[in-house]
Amino acid sequence: MNFVSTRGLSxxxxxxxxxKIGLAPDGGLFVPEILPSLSLKLSGWEGKSYPDLCASxxxxxxTDIEEEELVAMxxxxxxxxxxxxxxxxxxxxxxxxxxxLFHGPTLAFKDFALQLLGKLYERxxxxxxxxxxxxxxxxxxxxxxxxxxxxGKKGVNVFILYPDGRVSPLQERQMTCTGETNVYxxxxxxxxxxxxxxxxxxxxxxxxxxxxxxxxxxxxxxxRILAQCVYYLYAWLKLPVGQRExxxxxxxxxxxxxxxxxxxxxxxxxxxxxxxxxxxxxxxLHRFFSSGDYSVDDASASLAPSxxxxxxxxxxxxxxxxxxxxxxxxxxxxxxxxxxxxxESRDDSLIKSMSSSRMDDSEIFETISNLYHKYGxxxxxxxxxxxxxxxxxxxxxxxxxxxxxxxxxxxxETLGISVTHPSLDSLKERQIVKHPISANADAIKxxxxxxxxxxxx
Ligand SMILES: *Cc1c(COP(=O)(O)O)cnc(C)c1O
Numbered sequence: 196m197n198f199v200s201t202r203g204l205s206x207x208x209x210x211x212x213x214x215k216i217g218l219a220p221d222g223g224l225f226v227p228e229i230l231p232s233l234s235l236k237l238s239g240w241e242g243k244s245y246p247d248l249c250a251s252x253x254x255x256x257x258t259d260i261e262e263e264e265l266v267a268m269x270x271x272x273x274x275x276x277x278x279x280x281x282x283x284x285x286x287x288x289x290x291x292x293x294x295x296l297f298h299g300p301t302l303a304f305k306d307f308a309l310q311l312l313g314k315l316y317e318r319x320x321x322x323x324x325x326x327x328x329x330x331x332x333x334x335x336x337x338x339x340x341x342x343x344x345x346x347g348k349k350g351v352n353v354f355i356l357y358p359d360g361r362v363s364p365l366q367e368r369q370m371t372c373t374g375e376t377n378v379y380x381x382x383x384x385x386x387x388x389x390x391x392x393x394x395x396x397x398x399x400x401x402x403x404x405x406x407x408x409x410x411x412x413x414x415x416x417x418x419r420i421l422a423q424c425v426y427y428l429y430a431w432l433k434l435p436v437g438q439r440e441x442x443x444x445x446x447x448x449x450x451x452x453x454x455x456x457x458x459x460x461x462x463x464x465x466x467x468x469x470x471x472x473x474x475x476x477x478x479x480l481h482r483f484f485s486s487g488d489y490s491v492d493d494a495s496a497s498l499a500p501s502x503x504x505x506x507x508x509x510x511x512x513x514x515x516x517x518x519x520x521x522x523x524x525x526x527x528x529x530x531x532x533x534x535x536x537x538x539e540s541r542d543d544s545l546i547k548s549m550s551s552s553r554m555d556d557s558e559i560f561e562t563i564s565n566l567y568h569k570y571g572x573x574x575x576x577x578x579x580x581x582x583x584x585x586x587x588x589x590x591x592x593x594x595x596x597x598x599x600x601x602x603x604x605x606x607x608e609t610l611g612i613s614v615t616h617p618s619l620d621s622l623k624e625r626q627i628v629k630h631p632i633s634a635n636a637d638a639i640k641x642x643x644x645x646x647x648x649x650x651x652x
Pocket of ligand 1: 303304305336337414447448449450451452453454501502577578596597
């Protein structure tokens with residue numbers, strides 16, 4: 196299978212190539228040339244373990260990797276998850292289940308994609324002997340998860356830009372206390388959106404990105420989206436057959452990667468009632484899905500920092516598929532958005548394929564408290580955002596995106612309970628190493644260039 200750009204001006208790439216370069220050369224995002232139909236395969240996947248299901252799913256896409264090698268990579272990628280089911284489905288009531296995606300090493304759903312991506316990079320380095328420089332921007336959890344997936348990997352450098360003072364103290368510790376020399380957490384002055392804009396500019400310098408073999412680890416990387424499709428399928432296959440089509444997945448959303456993965460799985464044959472995009476007060480996506488207006492505002496800090504995003508990079512993939520895989524139209528929409536800072540949908544089906552909700556900080560506090568008192572369940576502030584107007588659904592699966600122990604201040608303030616996790620406690624004794632820098636493409640390039648050393652075998 197080959198992968199094409201949403202903007203239609205790049206040559207098709209193989210799976211491994213597309214994963215390695217991350218962003219397509221024309222500035223678009225990679226998408227599968229065709230979405231395979233899985234309808235007939237799904238029943239045969241019933242009862243598979245998480246790694247088995249993941250390997251079977253990736254067989255459809257990673258056609259340039261040998262089956263045995265793929266199976267081994269997937270098994271290793273998920274070997275450090277601390278739950279026998281990897282993504283347990285917990286029932287809160289007859290109509291509400293929670294899919295817990297926080298049993299990986301950094302306690303957030305991003306581990307599902309980034310542990311596997313780490314394996315894919317490692318494979319690439321061993322095949323080509325070339326150093327890979329991974330660059331990402333994070334509002335918190337991506338950075339921690341990317342670093343955990345890539346830490347100590349031979350031939351891989353990781354550069355992570357994060358807005359200084361706008362990630363939680365524990366998220367910062369997860370990024371800055373690894374003690375490894377291939378990891379460079381870069382604390383930028385500015386917001387996540389500014390970090391992301393600078394990152395795009397660095398990637399836009401083709402000579403530079405080629406010279407240092409630069410790869411994007413943000414959720415624009417195709418492998419991340421595909422890895423995230425797997426837990427939707429896993430949860431769906433666990434539901435009683437009669438419930439599957441009546442189920443709505445409710446997804447705490449920032450960069451739109453997570454919910455997009457579920458929607459793509461549905462386009463491949465996973466029949467569900469729908470998807471709900473749950474935002475915090477940074478609600479560009481809620482505005483889009485409720486009124487068709489996609490216009491940028493400034494992102495402001497909330498209790499759910501990993502969703503403090505205005506420009507959702509993966510939205511471009513949704514546009515592409517929603518516009519009938521028409522790269523010309525996608526390119527036009529994206530350039531309209533770039534020029535005017537807004538995009539208005541003239542296409543109803545784009546708006547109607549998902550519903551949406553929004554929660555401000557006071558509702559997040561209230562929800563955490565209600566969930567605890569009603570079900571004895573402690574939800575992290577991101578997951579809490581999903582619990583809005585759920586009465587509309589016959590059955591829903593809430594994606595729980597982070598462990599509450601990652602946000603102990605909020606939980607303590609709301610419930611008076613201190614939540615901890617052993618993997619976080621051990622971080623508190625370690626030294627923080629970070630590199631302050633301005634959100635400026637030239638400064639970032641200079642920093643990366645200064646850290647190049649040949650791969651040692
Ligand atoms: C990244 C993240 C989100 C947002 O996911 P997107 O794929 O960017 O929409 C939500 N919750 C948590 C805890 C996260 O780390």
